Each structure stands twice: as C-alpha cells, then as structure tokens.
Amino acid sequence: MKVKKTFPKILWLIFSSSIFFILLYFALLYYTKKAEKQVYNSTLEQFDNEIHKLLQVNSKPILVAINNDTNWDEFVNFTKTKDTLWYNQTINNELDIYEADYLGAYDANKNFIIRTPTNSIKTVDFIPKKEMELLDTMGINKFYMKIPEGLVEVTGATIHASDDPLKNKTPVAGYFFVVRLMDATFIKNLEELTSSKILLIDNDVTPPHKKHKIISLYTLKDNNNQFIGKLVFERNFQVYFENAINLLYLIIAAFIINLIVNLIYTRKLVYYPLDLVRRALESGNRKAIKELKKTSGEFSYIGNLFEENSNQKLELIKAKIKAEEGDRLKSSFLANLSHEIRTPMNAINGFTELILNTKISETEKMEYLNVIEKSGKNLVGIIDDLIEMSKIDSNQLTPNLTAINLDGLVNELYETVKVTIQNKDIDFKLIKSKSQAKFNIVTDDIKLKQVIINLLTNAIKFTEQGSVSFGFEIDEDQQLIHFTVKDTGLGIDEENHKNIFDRFKRVDSDISIKVGGLGLGLAISKAYIDLLGGSITLESTVGEGSTFYFSIPLQYSVAEHITVKSINNVDVIKSASETILIAEDDNINFLLFQKMMQHKNFKIIRAINGQEAVDICLNTPNIDLVLMDIKMPIMTGFEALEQIRPIRPNLPIIAQTAYSSSDDKIKIEEAGFNGYITKPLNRDTLFELINKYLYKENQNEI
Structure with a gap:
C-alpha cells in the first residue's frame, strides 16, 4: 500500500506560518524605530526652542530694570x-x-x-x-x-x-x-523654570546621548564672543507608541486567523486520526480501528497494525499495571527508607568513631558497643520492615515468628529508651505487669519492638515535660497480650483521630516537626499489629496527653527466658573553656555530640529548639560557636540564624543537618552559615570545623 506523507505538510504549514510572523515582526520593528526617531527629533527641536525662550524670559526682568535705571x-x-x-x-x-x-x-x-x-x-x-x-x-x-x-x-x-x-x-x-x-541656587532656580535637569560644564565637548533622554545646549560666551562654558539641559523623552500598538493589533488579528486555519487543517489531518488512535489504545474499539484504516497516510498504516496486533492488548494492559505497581512500591520503599534509617545509622557511625579515635574506658567501650549492637540490629530490622512494608501493599508480607522472653524484651526497650532521654524533663516509667507470662511467647519480635519504639518515640517527642509510661498485661481468658503506651504530652485533636494511622499523615503543629520523616511511624505500627493478628486504638485529649492501646495474640512457647543487658546512663560532660552551643532537639544526636567532645576542653550548652537557641545567643555573650540543627520545632535553624546574625554578626554558626542533596547545601550556604556538617556525623569533619572557626587549628586531640 502506498503511504501518503502528511508529516511534511504539517512541517510546511508551521514553517510558512513562522516566516509570515517573522516578517511581520521586522516590519513592526522597522516602523517603530522610524517613528521613534521622528518623534525624538521633533521633541528635541521643540525642547531646544523652549529652553532658549525660557532663558530669554529669565533675563528680561534684569534688562527692563537696568534700562530704566541707566x-x-x-x-x-x-x-x-x-x-x-x-x-x-x-x-x-x-x-x-x-x-x-x-x-x-x-x-x-x-x-x-x-x-x-x-x-x-x-x-x-x-x-x-x-x-x-x-x-x-x-x-x-x-x-x-x-x-x-x-x-x-x-x-x-x-x-x-x-x-x-x-x-x-x-x-x-x-x-x-x-x-x-x-552657583547651585542659580542652577536650581533655572531647573525649576525649565523643568529640566541642568549640568554646567566648562568644556566644548558634547555630552553622550542617553536612552530616553533629550538634551539642549546653551553656550556661554565672554565679551570677546569666546567660549567660556556650557549649560546642558536634560529632560525625559517619552516615546510615542500608538501606531506601533495599532500595528500589533493587526498582527494579533492575523495570528488568530492563521491559528484558525491551522486548527481546521490540523483537525482534519492530525487530530481526528490521533483521536481514533487514542480510542483504539484505550479500549481496543474495533470501530475506531476500522475508521483509522480509512484515513490517509501513516495513520492508515497504524490502523492495520492495531488490527494485526489486537491479540496483544491484554498483555500490554497487564504489563502496564505491573509497571505502575512496581513504581508505586518503589516510591513507598524510598519514602519509608528516608523516614526510618538515619537515626540508627547516626548512632552506629558516631559511636564507632568514638571507639576508634578516642581514649575511653572499658566500661564506656562496652556501653558504646551495646548501643552499636542494638542500633545495628534495629537498622537491619528497619530495612527488613521497609521491604516488608512494600510487601504489605502487595499482600506478600508474612510474620517472622520466633520465641521471645516478653519481660526481657520490654526491660531491654526500657533501658535503651531511658538512655536517650536522661536530659529531658520527663518521668519515664515502666509499668510492672500484674500477670507474668508463664513461658516465652511466640511472635515477630522485630515488629513488636518496632511498634513499641515507634509509640514511645512519638510519646516522648510530643511530651515536653510530664511523664511517659508503658507496659503490658497478660489476658489468659481472651488469649491476648495488652500493651499500653501513655503520655501527658500535647494530645491529639479528636478530628485527627481517624487519620492518625494513615501513612504520610500526621498532626500539624510546631512540635510535630520533631517527629521527623514522612509520618510513617504509626502507619507502620498499625500494619505490623494487623499482620500479627492484633488491633490498636487511641484515646487522646488536647493538652492532657495520649494513650495508645494495642493487643496481639498470646501464644506460648516453652523455652528459657532471655537475659537482657542494660545500657549505662550517660553523664553530661562538664568542662570549661571555649563555650559551644548545640541546638539539637534529638536526644541521641545530642548524646553523640557530648561523647565526641567529652575529652575536649569545651563547655557545652544545649538548646532543644530554634527559639531557645536565639534566646541563649542573645543573652549569653561568651558563646564562641554554635552547632545549629536545621530542622527543629518552634523555629527552624534558618529562622534562628536570621534573628541571631544582626545581633551577633561575628559568631560562627555551623549548620548540622540530615539533608545532604546539592540543593540543600546551596540553600545552607546562601542562608549565611559559616559551614555545615551532615548526619551521620563524622568526628574528624566536626573537629576540623570547630578548630577552623575557634582558631585552634593546632589543637591536638586527646
């Protein structure tokens, strides 16, 4: 079959239209320039005559008076x-x-x-x-x-x-x-008379032409008719555009006519066949395919291809659905990864740096190793959970059931969390169970730990002061284990209760910035509890606090109890020399800063939000350097910097951030920070920045 070429026709139509409008444009440009030149010359001549007449008027009172007196x-x-x-x-x-x-x-x-x-x-x-x-x-x-x-x-x-x-x-x-x-007064009076700006020059050089300005020259001569100076009168020049605008209207009208012609032509040769292609692609409409075969050119050939390959439509639809599902699962996986992975990675890298590069006691070393071990296990569990979260969406997730000592698991979580909040004004309590588990229980310990950690993390971060408690009870009658996590913190508005467990949703407030990530914690927790065959509910009142209840099935496995090692409390360093303010709302990250600097002769001050950092900097003149977290509640690091800089312009302020993209780095530099360090923290980089801005490049590490 001979194929009629339609594409060259479309190209020719576009090319001819473009040439037409280009010619119109240059015609407009030529006419505008010519009209502008005419208006300029006319205005200049009029201005020059006006200036000379006004100068004559200015001299006339003197001539009349001197003629009368003499x-x-x-x-x-x-x-x-x-x-x-x-x-x-x-x-x-x-x-x-x-x-x-x-x-x-x-x-x-x-x-x-x-x-x-x-x-x-x-x-x-x-x-x-x-x-x-x-x-x-x-x-x-x-x-x-x-x-x-x-x-x-x-x-x-x-x-x-x-x-x-x-x-x-x-x-x-x-x-x-x-x-x-x-003098200046004479010139000023003359400017008011002539409505011009006047320049007095003592040379005979003509001033250069200025855009949108017209000038008139008045030569000053002595009694011998010799040049002695020149007055340059300058006034704004307004261009006359009416003819150009009228021509523009003609061009617009011509463009509309050309567009209508193009639309009619394109609809016949392009749009209608493409619509048939769309209908054939969307539904496999045989009538559309038949009409497409009757068209001319390439579209007729496409109609033949649709008819020949109609049997492949179902496979294409299935492949499309599978590809979309893969993209959705990948997006969900990457979002969850960004939400969960940074905190344990920061602890692992930071405490490893401390062990490798600082002199510490065996007790501290064991303490750090315990934190690293638990963070590593937590990280592996999180990665597994993130993969399994994607599996939840595709119904591929299955629980990894093992026998665990429930008392030991809860005690371990209590000791781990207690270390991270020792500097916070919170009464953290473990509610002792009235009924003990007779044997080890069978459940997915990774998922159970993550649920409890997520709920405790939310409770602690939404409680500025007060109490946070958790515990469990064994219900032998209903064969359930009931867990409770209670806080006296911010509380959640009732209208948000229905969305609190939805992924990517959280209660919007200043303190909610502390939660971090994409708001997946409670959604992941609910997915895990559902997977374990349990349920979760919420009771909360704004200003009074929140209580989360969840239950999982009770299933015993006869086994020995598992012993759990506790984590030692970390003492706050107390050294006095250069004073460093650390603006950090996360307790683990602040603890890492303390451990990194405990052998340095620094005095450490902490701010838990941006507003507190501003207040400390403005009221404490002996602060030598600030490590400013970018994402903090009440006031971000960027907002805090804007308030500190005008008052303390020479105070070194280093940004510390979990953001690491090139755009984020540019934003930090343009904001005016002296430097920045990304999380997970690198000890060498941290001390290089501190030494650089405290002018202690030669300070040896202890």
Missing part, C-alpha cells in the same frame, strides 16, 4: 558727584529687584566708582574695559566671565540722561553692571 538723570548726576549716600539709599535697595549678587557703577572714563557688596561675590573691580568700549556702541549687552568666586552672568548698560532713551545722542555718563553668580 536712563535716569539722578544716576547721571551720581557719576559726576559720586555721592555714595545717594547710591546706597537708592540703587542698593534695588538689589532684590535684580535678584543679583553684585551691582557696580563706573564713570565716563571707565573708572570704578562703587559696588553693592554681597556675601556671594566679594571681588571689587573685575569688569573688562573692552566691555565698556563695546557698550559705547551697543548701549546694553549680556555676557559671561569667570571670577574667583566662579562663573558669572554679567548684564551691562551705559548711563544716559532721561531725554535720550536710545542712548545715542548724548555722551555716555557712565556704566552700570548687574552680575549674577551661577
């Missing part, structure tokens, strides 16, 4: 009598009329008679004789000159009798000059 008989007599009393009583009073900085009079022999002094111009006799000779023929003249006080505008006129208004019949009786200093 055609005054009493002024003629003054040039002969040189009566300074008359001058001071008459001419000096007209200084404000002239708005001048200097008034000076000369006699017919061009000799200086008197001046009107001001604070601006103190030079006495500076009018050139040649200017007076020029006035003999011109009668009145304005020019510019430089004096010690700066550039001045000089207006001069010959003194004549009142019966000689044209100043060309009688001999010259004298000369009178009005001078204005072109």
Whole structure:
C-alpha cells in the first residue's frame, strides 16, 4: 500500500506560518524605530526652542530694570558727584529687584566708582574695559566671565540722561553692571523654570546621548564672543507608541486567523486520526480501528497494525499495571527508607568513631558497643520492615515468628529508651505487669519492638515535660497480650483521630516537626499489629496527653527466658573553656555530640529548639560557636540564624543537618552559615570545623 506523507505538510504549514510572523515582526520593528526617531527629533527641536525662550524670559526682568535705571538723570548726576549716600539709599535697595549678587557703577572714563557688596561675590573691580568700549556702541549687552568666586552672568548698560532713551545722542555718563553668580541656587532656580535637569560644564565637548533622554545646549560666551562654558539641559523623552500598538493589533488579528486555519487543517489531518488512535489504545474499539484504516497516510498504516496486533492488548494492559505497581512500591520503599534509617545509622557511625579515635574506658567501650549492637540490629530490622512494608501493599508480607522472653524484651526497650532521654524533663516509667507470662511467647519480635519504639518515640517527642509510661498485661481468658503506651504530652485533636494511622499523615503543629520523616511511624505500627493478628486504638485529649492501646495474640512457647543487658546512663560532660552551643532537639544526636567532645576542653550548652537557641545567643555573650540543627520545632535553624546574625554578626554558626542533596547545601550556604556538617556525623569533619572557626587549628586531640 502506498503511504501518503502528511508529516511534511504539517512541517510546511508551521514553517510558512513562522516566516509570515517573522516578517511581520521586522516590519513592526522597522516602523517603530522610524517613528521613534521622528518623534525624538521633533521633541528635541521643540525642547531646544523652549529652553532658549525660557532663558530669554529669565533675563528680561534684569534688562527692563537696568534700562530704566541707566536712563535716569539722578544716576547721571551720581557719576559726576559720586555721592555714595545717594547710591546706597537708592540703587542698593534695588538689589532684590535684580535678584543679583553684585551691582557696580563706573564713570565716563571707565573708572570704578562703587559696588553693592554681597556675601556671594566679594571681588571689587573685575569688569573688562573692552566691555565698556563695546557698550559705547551697543548701549546694553549680556555676557559671561569667570571670577574667583566662579562663573558669572554679567548684564551691562551705559548711563544716559532721561531725554535720550536710545542712548545715542548724548555722551555716555557712565556704566552700570548687574552680575549674577551661577552657583547651585542659580542652577536650581533655572531647573525649576525649565523643568529640566541642568549640568554646567566648562568644556566644548558634547555630552553622550542617553536612552530616553533629550538634551539642549546653551553656550556661554565672554565679551570677546569666546567660549567660556556650557549649560546642558536634560529632560525625559517619552516615546510615542500608538501606531506601533495599532500595528500589533493587526498582527494579533492575523495570528488568530492563521491559528484558525491551522486548527481546521490540523483537525482534519492530525487530530481526528490521533483521536481514533487514542480510542483504539484505550479500549481496543474495533470501530475506531476500522475508521483509522480509512484515513490517509501513516495513520492508515497504524490502523492495520492495531488490527494485526489486537491479540496483544491484554498483555500490554497487564504489563502496564505491573509497571505502575512496581513504581508505586518503589516510591513507598524510598519514602519509608528516608523516614526510618538515619537515626540508627547516626548512632552506629558516631559511636564507632568514638571507639576508634578516642581514649575511653572499658566500661564506656562496652556501653558504646551495646548501643552499636542494638542500633545495628534495629537498622537491619528497619530495612527488613521497609521491604516488608512494600510487601504489605502487595499482600506478600508474612510474620517472622520466633520465641521471645516478653519481660526481657520490654526491660531491654526500657533501658535503651531511658538512655536517650536522661536530659529531658520527663518521668519515664515502666509499668510492672500484674500477670507474668508463664513461658516465652511466640511472635515477630522485630515488629513488636518496632511498634513499641515507634509509640514511645512519638510519646516522648510530643511530651515536653510530664511523664511517659508503658507496659503490658497478660489476658489468659481472651488469649491476648495488652500493651499500653501513655503520655501527658500535647494530645491529639479528636478530628485527627481517624487519620492518625494513615501513612504520610500526621498532626500539624510546631512540635510535630520533631517527629521527623514522612509520618510513617504509626502507619507502620498499625500494619505490623494487623499482620500479627492484633488491633490498636487511641484515646487522646488536647493538652492532657495520649494513650495508645494495642493487643496481639498470646501464644506460648516453652523455652528459657532471655537475659537482657542494660545500657549505662550517660553523664553530661562538664568542662570549661571555649563555650559551644548545640541546638539539637534529638536526644541521641545530642548524646553523640557530648561523647565526641567529652575529652575536649569545651563547655557545652544545649538548646532543644530554634527559639531557645536565639534566646541563649542573645543573652549569653561568651558563646564562641554554635552547632545549629536545621530542622527543629518552634523555629527552624534558618529562622534562628536570621534573628541571631544582626545581633551577633561575628559568631560562627555551623549548620548540622540530615539533608545532604546539592540543593540543600546551596540553600545552607546562601542562608549565611559559616559551614555545615551532615548526619551521620563524622568526628574528624566536626573537629576540623570547630578548630577552623575557634582558631585552634593546632589543637591536638586527646
């Protein structure tokens, strides 16, 4: 079958449309530039005329006043009598009329008679004789000159009798000059008059053109008509766009027409066949396949392929469902992994570093090894559980039942958790069971431990002060083991009870930041309890606390009790030299910092949230360095840094974070931290940063 090529037609349509609009664009650009140039030249010419007229208006009051005064008989007599009393009583009073900085009079022999002094111009006799000779023929003249006080505008006129208004019949009786200093005040008044920005320059170079600005130049010349300076008037230039906008409307209209044509053409050759392909892919519609075969070009060939391969549709659907299920399971696995794995890894790496690189007693070594052993087992269990969580979604999870000593398991969990909260104001209690298990019980100990740890962790983190207790009771009648985890903490609003066990959901509050992860703890716990054949319930009141109850089946296995080793309590280090503030809400992480630094001569202060870190930094001036956790309740590390920096700009603040992506590192650096360290903590990196910012590079490790 000969295939008709439709794709080149579509390409040609797109190409022709593009050429059309490109040509329109350049036409618009050319027209706009041309119109802009015309408007600019016209505006510039208008501005230049306006400036020169305004300058004439500015000089006219002086010309009128000086013309009146110099055609005054009493002024003629003054040039002969040189009566300074008359001058001071008459001419000096007209200084404000002239708005001048200097008034000076000369006699017919061009000799200086008197001046009107001001604070601006103190030079006495500076009018050139040649200017007076020029006035003999011109009668009145304005020019510019430089004096010690700066550039001045000089207006001069010959003194004549009142019966000689044209100043060309009688001999010259004298000369009178009005001078204005072109200082900042003069320029400012001129700017207000001309509505322009003015620049006074002393060279004949034309200033460069500025975008959206127009300028007018006014040359200043002396009495010999020589260049002495230049006034540059500058004003904003507004471009006239109406014609360009009208042309744009035409382009938009042309584009719409072209789009309609393209849509009609595309619908016939592309959209309708593609819709048939969609219907065939979604449901295997035979009518759609039949119509697709009747189309032209490649789509007709595709219709033949659908008809020939219709038997493979079910396999494709199954493969699609399987791939989607795999993606969902993988996403769930990665989310759970991020939520659960960091805390035990931090303990393992941190306490291993302490054992390898610090001098510790055998008792401490055994204590650390116990923590590492339990964290390692917990980590393996968590990884198994995360894999099994994915299996739960696909109904592939089965419990790993073993015989355990229930009393020993509970005591072990109590001792382990007690170590992590010794610095917190919580009364942590183990409720003694009224009825003991007769023998070891059969259950999945990894899952049971994880359920209890998850519930205790939530209880402790949501309890700032008060009590946390847990325990169990054996119910021989119903063949159940009832567990209870109770706290006097934040409590949970009743409307959130129905969602508390849903994955990826948690109660939103400042303190909920402490929970960490993605809110999977209670969801995982419920999944494990369901798997073990049990049930879990919740009782909680906001402000009073929460109690979780869960039960699992009681099944005995005759075996010896398992002994459990306890974990020693960890003492807070007390050393005094450089003071380091550790802002860390997690007790295990803070304990690791303490153990890493216990052989260093540091004084350690702890803040359990961002607000407390800010308060300590602002109220304790002897703090030398801060290790700031990024994710904390009440106020994050970023928010705390913003409040500390303006008050303590030189205080070294190092971020400590479980985030390790490149984007997170960039965010930390841009926020203004001096440095950062990621979890799990590395001892060498920690001390390198501390030494660097405490200027103790040569400090030897103990």
